[in-house]
Every structure is written in structure tokens, then in C-alpha cells.
Amino acid sequence: MSWRLRVTHTTEYRYASPVTQSYNEVRLTPRSDRRQNVVVSRVETHPATRAYRYTDYWGTVVTSFDLHAPHTELSVVGSSVVETGGEVAPTGGATWTDLRGEDVLDRYTEYLGWTDYVPRDRELAAKARELRRGLTPVDAVHAAASWVHSQMTYRQGSTGVHSSAADAWQAKEGVCQDYAHLTLALLRAMGIPARYVSGYLHTRADGAAKETVQGESHAWIEAWTGGWWAYDPTNAIPIGPRHVWVAVGRDYADVVPFKGIYTGGAGAGLTVTVELTRLA
């Protein structure tokens, strides 16, 4: 079972007064891999800019552009058509002993370390020990994700873009970014290399063709248990044809979809819309 999806990610800024200089980087271009095939993808800005595109350290396609004409509105549209594959089954086989091996520790050192978003936390480490008891690494990933799903309440506005896994755990609520960070914190505490995935999710499981739905900029995780495989802790579902991935990194900071600095134009209003259409 595979889908063909159109994704349109629109970011619109409105400034109270004109912005005279603005430098931005966006990560809106999905990548092809064994599960996902990018048919076409482009990033457009209004006002028009001369964009420069490169691939960053994590392998993500970055579009960089700057604006010098005074403007009070900026819109950036990333649109892609992507073919997605069926549901992802866990790839596994690695034992806990394998995960403690010197070569795994070294190769995946960046996905085992602590970051600002995924900090070392005593309480979460204790929970991680409890969750993994008696389980294989693959089952431990499922256990961690289900536990996060059961403990957290999905609520927008309760956490911000800078909230860490520890903040989300204190609040017991958050959005997909917090679910992902919290799961990463548990997995890394268990010694399972784990990374953050940013992408899009089609919100209808049955997904009627040609119907456009309001989707969301989504985040989930990938874990290494002898091979990388992804799981969506926010919805407690495996990654399937509804998921389109864009970037992976240690945490949100490595995959920020829109980042920039500007001068002038106090008070920015921001609107983000993601539209997904199943084409076939």
C-alpha cells in the first residue's frame, strides 16, 4: 500500500512596520529514501528572492535566501509531491550487549548524547530503567513510546518552541515536538541511539483521494536497534503512508523548519498552514 501525496507548507509573516533586511534558512524539502520517493519539490518566497540551496551536516536540504527591499509581508511556500511506502516494521536484532558495544557507542555518539532539548534527567532515567526491564531493545522502544503517549495530554499552547523534554514531562502535556523529545530522553537513557524526525502527517487514516486536508508539521522519532526505524509516539502508531519526512537530527534545533534574523519590523504575526492532498 503506497500513497502519493502533495504537501504544501505555507509560512506567512506580517510585520507591523517594514523589515529592511532579513536572512533566512528553511528546511522544507523532503528527501528520498527506501520508503519515500520525492517526485517534485520546490520552495518559493514572496517577495521573490534568489535562493541558494545546500545540504547540511545532517543531510537535510536547506534553502537560504535574504531580502533587502523593505517589506511588511513575507510568505514562504514549500510544496512537494511525494510517494510514500507502507507501514514501517521495526528493524532489530541488536541486543542490549550490542548496544553497549564500543563501535555502536562511537558510531552513534551524537544520537546518544544529551542536548538542551533532550537533557539528562534523573527521574526520566529511573523511568527508563523501569520500562526496559525484561524487554528487548525493540520492545523497549515501543514501551517508551506508549508510556509517553499514555502519560502526556496533547494540548497546543501549553509548551513553547523552546521547551525541553524535562519541561514537557513536568507539564505532562504538549505537542508532537514534546512527545518526540520526551521519547528521545527515555531511549537515550536506555542506551538506544535515537533521533528526532521532522515531517508531515496526513490527518485522515482512510485518506480519500483528491481531498485536501489541513495537516500538520509533525515530529516523531527514529531508534537504532540494529537498524534505524521510525515510530510516532504522539499518535502511538507506526510510520506509514501518511507520514512524509523532511529532516533528522539530534533534536528540534537541528531540523528547525524556518529560522532567520531580520532588522526593523517590530511585532511579527505568524501563520503556518500545512495542506496535504492524497493524489493517488
Add this chain to the structure above:
Amino acid sequence: MSTMTSNGRGDGELFRGYLNPARPHAGAYDEMFSADASVRSAYRSLHEVLAPSDVADLSARSDALGRAFVDQGITFSLSGQERPFPLDLVPRVITASEWAKLERGIVQRTRALEAFLADVYGDGQIVRDGVLPRRLITSCEHFHREAAGIVPPNGVRIHVAGIDLVRDEAGTFRVLEDNVRCPSGVSYVMENRRTMARVFPDLFARHRVRAVGDYAVHLLRALRNAAAPNAADPNVVVLTPGVHNSAYFEHSLLARQMGVELVEGRDLFCRDHTIYLRTTEGERQVDVIYRRIDDPYLDPVHFRPDSVLGVAGLANAARAGNVVIANAVGTGVADDKLVYTYMPEIVQYYLGEKPLLPNVDTFRCWLPDERAHVLDRMSELVVKPVEGSGGYGIVFGPEASAKELNALRRKVRGNPRGWIAQPVVQLSTVPTKIGDKLCPRHVDLRPFAVNDGNFVFVLPGGLTRVALPEGSLVVNSSQGGGSKDTWVLAPRSSTVESELSGPGLVQAVPLDGVATEQGPELTASQQQQQQQQ
């Protein structure tokens, strides 16, 4: 050496008690005297001049040196205060054969570091081949993922390197650390020489000292070579953080000598991934930026967003190939003090050679058995933080109290990656004027290498820093150090330019004839008289 001559001058009076066996670190290698108090060949003619001088003569010259420095406004900042950087009047001498060895070693090291950086910010073969652990690289504070995939047009990332050398008890030069971010100090090398030549022209007449004044020529060539080949006449600028930076003098000196603009971040801007300089005649595209701003301040888009010193968009302009940043962003991963300990492996891996310059023996606290050794023997070792410069945070085990050592042990256990330890290397000593006498004081050496892509030029000499307090092994200017003029002697057979070798100063010039027809210029004989006043 202590006999008094009839004219009242103390022959050797200045050196009395120099090799006092009770002095601290008496085992250190003295560069002028061997253990049996005979004068080493490099210093023989210098000693011949200095030994008969009397205290008054020395003081007069020393005052002249100090005045010259204050007049030129050469200062450094010590805990926030601007002070003149004291220049000692006894030069440090390196023979031609010693230098030839050093030069080869520095060139080799620079090439290995270049290859290492190209690999680290490229495919990471050295990690894939298991020669270095990936953790070593990814845990470096100055490993900037933002620089991954940026390939400079001529492949050079380290346009200027400063390799800090010390001389151990056996007299062997060893590398103490590499500086490949924005090594500073070359202006002192040039200014020290200029001042010494003014105050001691007689010494230069007795030695064939290799010139250091053309450094800026080599630097400019390297920077112009670094530009993309499409820039026919590359526009080079020197980017300084501003007048409040302790090395501002150096930035302005280099810009002036190269004949290029000295700019601050606000003079530049980026449009469509191209860097422009604002001038009174409009915008001018910039091809090469010799930056003296640290990476975190360079580009607020990628690094600290609150920095106003840098230029927004600079990193992506470099990535797009429209501008070259010298030294490149992220070179700090190569001068990390833990990466330093792997230099033998790095040199062997990329060049297939044995390192010509040995490292100082170093224990790595992040390896469990070496850490155990360090914790055990801490009172005999120098423990250094991997991050940090200027001599801050270094603990000398033998001088530390039990309480300090315990605090240090906790710090090392808490962050093993952050610390290395070395045996107390007794840096070599050179006679240094202290009060009315010449006493042994510890020195290091920072030679400067400039890579233009085809050829690595090593400035003959370098900055010799001297620790002025008795027994001190910390030479950093920020810790009360001074400097010395460093003389690399030309080989007897060579034709290289030596300092003050112009025809006007050669003693054998005939006193009649052409010399007197040179107008208002001083003739050779007049100049000689002036020098010997």
C-alpha cells in the same frame, strides 16, 4: 667569568650567579650555557658582546627599548588593562640547522592539519577507518557542523597557523599546542625586530639574522591565492572586532602592510550570498576576508544571534563560494588539546610520515587508565583544561595545595573530556634582563606558518614569549609574560636577505667617494658613530 678588568667594567658581571644550582628548575635546558658553563655556539658572538658590557650600558639600552615600544603604542591587555608588552633586550638565537629542522616539522604539521580539516568537514574517512574515534571529533567545542561541506576554492582552511613550541630538558623542540583559529602575535615579531634593529644595530652587524619584515607579503599572497579563480583581482579585507580588541594593533598593522582595507562587521553586508563592502563610492564586492573574529561571532544567522561583530549571511556566502573566510570556519577542531594528542596518528594517516616534531607527553583524562594515572599522580603533573587559552585554568600540581588538587580531581572526574595532563615540562631558559642582571627565564616559541595552497611559508623566527617571574613556566602575555626578539641565523653559504644587510651598514664600505654623495642620508661612517654612542 667574574674577573674584574682594570677599566672598572665587570667582565661577565652581568652573568654572575647565572647558573646558580639552587635556582628553580635547575634541570632546564639553558640555550646560552651548557651544563659545564661553556657558551653554546649559537650564542657565542652574542655572549662576546654582552659579557663585557656594564650595567649602565644595559640599562640605557633597555630604557631605549621600553621608550620605543611605548612610542609605537604596542600594548596588550592584561585583565582588561592596556599595558606595553615588555620586550627583553637579549635576543633568542636559533641556528640555521635547528631552524631547518623546525621549519620542516611545522610545514609537515600544517599539511597534516589541513588534510585533517578537509576530512572532518568532508567525508570523515579517518573516522570510518577507525583511526580516530568519532566521539573525539563530535565532542570538540569548536567542531562546527555549520561548516560541514564548505569547500574553499584552493582547499586551504588554515591560511595562518601558529605552532607553539617548547624546548625540553634535552634541548629537543616539542609542540605544546597548535593554534589554527586566529593565531595572533605576529605583529610583535615584526615590531620587536624593528625596535631591536634600532637599539642594537651593532649586534645585527655581527650576526646574519634572517629578515621577518616581509611577513605581510606572504600573507597577502596566501589570501589572494585563496580567492575563487574567477576573481581576477581579488578584494581582500581584514575583519577586526574593533579598537577595543587587545590585538587591534596587529589587525591595523597587517592591513596597512598588505595595503588592504581594515573593516568591522558593520562595514560589510551580505546580499544574495555575496559579501559587499560599503565605501564612499558605493558597494565593492569582497572576495577574501582575513577575519580576526572568533567563529561564534562571525555570522548571527548560524552562530550567536546577538552578535553584532560579524556579518549576517557570511557562512552561506562562503558555502556558495562567493567569499573565502581565512582562517576557515571550524578550524578550531584541529587545535583542540585532545585532538592534539592524536597528532602522531593524524600525521601518519594523511601523510604516511612520522611526525618530525614530537608532542609533549600528554595524558588524556577521557581514557580510563590514563585518567586513573592522572588522578593518582596529580601532584606531579600540569593539568590543563582542553578549552581555554591564555594560560587560564591551568593547575601546576607541584605548586597546588591538597585542597586545590581535590577540587581539581572532582572537576576531572566530572568532565574527563575537558582535561589533559602533562608532566611539568621544564621549558628552556634564555638570559633575560631582570633588574641589573641577566638571569635565566623560561621561554616558548610561536612560529607562524602561512599556507598559500602551493607552499607553506614559515616566518623565520616567531614570537618568543618569556615568563618574567623567577621559576614561572607560564609565558602567556595575559599572565605577566614578556617577549624576545627571535633570531634565526642564516646558513653561512646562503644568500638569503639578512636583517640590516643593506650596503649602508656593512662596515667595510669605503668612507670616501660615493658614500658622501648620498645627500641628506647618513653615510656609513656617520651611522656607525651614531650607533656606538
